[in-house]
Amino acid sequence: MIIFTDATVAAGKVTILDQVSVAFAAGPPTVLIGPNGAGKTTMLRAAMGLVKLNSGAISCLSSARRAIVFQRPVMLRRSAAANIDYALARGEARTQRIEELLNLVGLAGFGDRPARRLSGGEQQRLALARALARDPAILFLDEPSASLDPASTKAIEDIIRAVSARGVKVVLSTHDLGQAKRLAGDVVLLHRGRVIEHAPASEFFAEPKTDQALRFMAGELLV
Amino acid sequence: MTGDTSALQLVLTGDPGLYAIVWLSLLVSLSAVACAAVIGVPLGALIALTRFPGREAIIVVLNALMGLPPVVAGLAIYLLLSRSGPLGSWGLLFTPAAMIIAQTVLVTPIIAALTRQTVEDLWLEYRDELAALDVGPIGRIATLIWDARFSLVTALLAGFGRAAAEVGAIMVVGGNINNFTRTMTTSIALETSKGDLPLAIGLGIILIMIIVMINALAWTARRAGERYAG
Numbered sequence: 049m050i051i052f053t054d055a056t057v058a059a060g061k062v063t064i065l066d067q068v069s070v071a072f073a074a075g076p077p078t079v080l081i082g083p084n085g086a087g088k089t090t091m092l093r094a095a096m097g098l099v100k101l102n103s104g105a106i107s108c109l110s111s112a113r114r115a116i117v118f119q120r121p122v123m124l125r126r127s128a129a130a131n132i133d134y135a136l137a138r139g140e141a142r143t144q145r146i147e148e149l150l151n152l153v154g155l156a157g158f159g160d161r162p163a164r165r166l167s168g169g170e171q172q173r174l175a176l177a178r179a180l181a182r183d184p185a186i187l188f189l190d191e192p193s194a195s196l197d198p199a200s201t202k203a204i205e206d207i208i209r210a211v212s213a214r215g216v217k218v219v220l221s222t223h224d225l226g227q228a229k230r231l232a233g234d235v236v237l238l239h240r241g242r243v244i245e246h247a248p249a250s251e252f253f254a255e256p257k258t259d260q261a262l263r264f265m266a267g268e269l270l271v
Numbered sequence: 272m273t274g275d276t277s278a279l280q281l282v283l284t285g286d287p288g289l290y291a292i293v294w295l296s297l298l299v300s301l302s303a304v305a306c307a308a309v310i311g312v313p314l315g316a317l318i319a320l321t322r323f324p325g326r327e328a329i330i331v332v333l334n335a336l337m338g339l340p341p342v343v344a345g346l347a348i349y350l351l352l353s354r355s356g357p358l359g360s361w362g363l364l365f366t367p368a369a370m371i372i373a374q375t376v377l378v379t380p381i382i383a384a385l386t387r388q389t390v391e392d393l394w395l396e397y398r399d400e401l402a403a404l405d406v407g408p409i410g411r412i413a414t415l416i417w418d419a420r421f422s423l424v425t426a427l428l429a430g431f432g433r434a435a436a437e438v439g440a441i442m443v444v445g446g447n448i449n450n451f452t453r454t455m456t457t458s459i460a461l462e463t464s465k466g467d468l469p470l471a472i473g474l475g476i477i478l479i480m481i482i483v484m485i486n487a488l489a490w491t492a493r494r495a496g497e498r499y500a501g
Contacts, residue, residue: 098402115403122400125418125500134414135404162500182404 049074049112049186049217050095054104057090057241064090066241067104072186076233077208077218079249081225083270086238088221092116092188095219108186115184119191121175128166128174129159135181149177153207169200176207180216187211189220193227205231225265229253237261239270279473288450293481296454299367299441300434303374304382307430311379312423315386316412319394330387336380341373345443348373352444365446370454373440378430385426390415393422421500424493428486435482455481 050072057065065087072078072095080088093099094106096116108114124131132146150156153173158166163174172192179187189208193201208231212218222228228235232249237260244260245252256262264270281289318329350356352364352372363369393415401411416423438456445452447461455478462471 093399096403098399118399118403122396124397124414125421127500162498178404 050106050108050219052091052095052104052106055094055101055106056103057087057094057099058102064241065094065101068241068243069104070236070243070246072217072219074215074217077212077220077231078234078236079228079232080219080221080236080238081223081228081264082238082244083264084223085240086270087241088238089119089190090241091238092190092219092221095186096188112185113182114186114188115179115182116188117172117175117179117190117192119194121171121178123163123166123171123174125164126162127159128155128161128163131163131174132178132181135178137183145181149180152180152210153177154203167200169196169203172196172200172204173207176204176211180211184216186217186219189218191221191223194223201227237264239264281473282477291450292453292455292458293477295367295452296435296456296478297481299370299374299454300431302371303378303434304427304431306371306375307378307382308427310375311382311430312386312416312426313412314379315383315388316390316416318383319387319390320408320411320415330384333380333384333387337384339377339380341377341437341439342443344376345373345440348376348440348444364444365448365452367445367452369444370441370452373444374434374437377437377440378434381433382426382430385429386416386419386423389419389422389426393419421493421497424489428489431485432482435478 052068052070055065055068056063068087068091080091082088090099093116094101095108096114097106098116124134126134128150129146132149133142136142136145146159147156150159153176155170155173155177158170158174163171166174176189176192192208193204196204205227208218208220218231220231229249232252234246234248235252236243237245237252237258239260245256245258247257252261253265256265260270280286315333318326318333348369349364351358352361352369353359354364363372390412394411397411397415397418401414406414436456438460441452441454442457442460445454445457447453447457453461455474459471459474459478462468462474
């Protein structure tokens with residue numbers, strides 16, 4: 049669905065993505081893992097078209113609508129329902145769709161609450177609902193459960209599974225190897241802006257092919 | 272109103288002359304703030320969100336115009352509206368309309384400059400989210416103005432403060448005509464020049480009380496809105 053071909057992103061003299069070539073195919077979630085600064089966030093932002101490539105290309109089915117939830121999503125200064133309403137296309141049966149999305153993310157009854165007064169976990173779920181309001185074929189999630197407690201993390205993961213089961217391609221980045229094991233259909237290990245390894249999750253976790261992957265899974269610091 | 276009458280007496284006795292002055296003062300200042308908001312808020316937001324050659328210079332000029340001397344603004348409007356001026360045929364000089372125009376000129380840079388700063392700060396926070404949601408330029412401006420609405424109340428209050436307190440511009444273009452273009456500030460200036468200091472002080476106190484009341488109302492509305500919208 050999305051193909052990176054020698055995609056390179058640099059900021060000044062620092063190369064953030066270095067000739068990345070990888071394809072995200074339809075199916076179960078793709079999980080990007082790697083240490084801080086590996087280029088996970090930049091990869092997601094580039095796939096969304098929010099970052100310009102210095103060279104290379106990213107191709108995507110033109111009809112594939114994309115949405116992203118950032119690590120720290122910004123809630124608009126209005127109610128939870130109005131935040132979802134903002135992302136809905138014109139002419140939809142809005143009230144019904146908002147209710148449906150709030151239910152999906154476990155925020156039924158929260159519609160009238162000011163979005164900025166919700167807890168971190170609730171805001172993350174609302175951001176997911178807002179992204180889903182765009183009816184995306186591909187959903188990018190940047191560290192969706194970073195700094196959330198286990199209960200909130202489980203809630204987010206349940207939503208990801210539900211969304212993926214509906215046929216939405218989910219691509220998410222995480223530091224959490226456990227989360228990668230729980231969710232991934234395939235895994236992309238990034239380090240210093242390069243794809244070190246890309247393999248189906250079962251294969252990646254059972255028989256990693258690279259030394260960096262072995263070390264990363266052993267909890268060693270990749271520097 | 273007579274020179275020896277205290278302002279308190281005038282208030283307590285419901286002096287129609289005093290109430291006419293208070294009413295005209297509010298009408299002129301609030302109308303000017305409304306006109307300036309219609310011009311200044313979108314203008315400030317537009318400058319905040321667009322990049323073009325000379326933008327920095329425009330921001331500097333806009334900020335500098337916040338300190339535009341009222342008599343200079345008054346003089347400029349006077350020249351425009353005077354019988355031999357380009358807009359002389361409109362016959363607005365020495366009318367409340369001319370006073371509203373003059374105060375609009377004074378207040379617009381304040382509202383535009385403060386809006387520019389507020390919207391630019393909010394834009395840094397919202398930029399990625401709005402880009403990800405594919406919001407177009409008009410939608411971005413509308414969203415940022417709406418979401419900055421509580422902060423923009425402060426810009427409107429700053430503009431109102433400027434309008435309500437100034438005397439130079441409206442004196443020049445309004446002429447301080449009794450029962451027609453006399454406002455609180457021009458009355459205070461007049462009574463002071465006549466030596467009726469108690470009345471001038473009394474009118475000053477009334478003016479300050481009105482400004483405090485309007486600020487308190489705006490503050491209350493802002494807090495209530497924030498509680499609802501977050």
